[in-house]
Amino acid sequence: MGLYYYGIRDTTTTYATNFLNLIPVVTFILSISFRLEKVNVHTKAGKVKSLGAVICVADALTTSLYNGEAFYIGHHHHDHSSHIITSMPSNSHWVRDTLMLLSSCFSYSACMVSHTSEVDECIPSQVLQSVVLGLCLETSVAAWRLDLDLQLLTIVYSWYEK
Incomplete structure (x- = not known):
């Protein structure tokens, strides 16, 4: 969790939360690598597991990379130009923080896989x-x-x- 907290320091919460969505996928890949999970893509269960992993990654990538319009809840009658929302803070070290968030995701998954037995x-x-x-x-x-x-x-x- 320390890596996650350091990674979220200079990024947005939306960006960092997407890495939490990758933990099941990384856990799934690690458990396959260590032969704790068996996936037969010729069966219905294997296809569903694989499709679920692809959907998780696609969702995380979509929400991380999408830069849309600012979304306001309620009625705002004042000038919206003073409330510009950026996807990343201007002083961010996004490469370093992304690596920390990825390391956090991998560490959490490795911890779960190592504790199964x-x-x-x-x-x-x-x-x-x-x-x-x-x-x-x-x-x-x-x-x-x-x-x-x-x-x-x-x-x-x-x-x-x-």
Whole structure:
């Protein structure tokens, strides 16, 4: 996420958000590369998976590269020339920031792919991490008190389903 935050620093939020849409595609490509996912393009499922990846990339490219008219919500009765919207800030380092956003996308996908085989083994460590983080962020004793309510029922139900 640090790479994403550095990448968004000098770009627009719309531009940076498009890289989040590429994470499923990069994850799909990495999982195929590491033989965690099998795609047979001769089956209906394989065609749908491939078509979904192409649509995600086309959508991200379209919204990144499209420079249309400014869109205003509501009625503006004043001069719109003072509210010109540009696609990128004038002081941007768009090559550097694009590389950071791409690196963020790749890192997040690689993290998800690397954790697929370890999911069952790392659940106790995830619980421990959550408890430590909770203790650091929520120090009041009242927040840790268990009541017989919907929150407790949700926790028990989600634990039971695993």
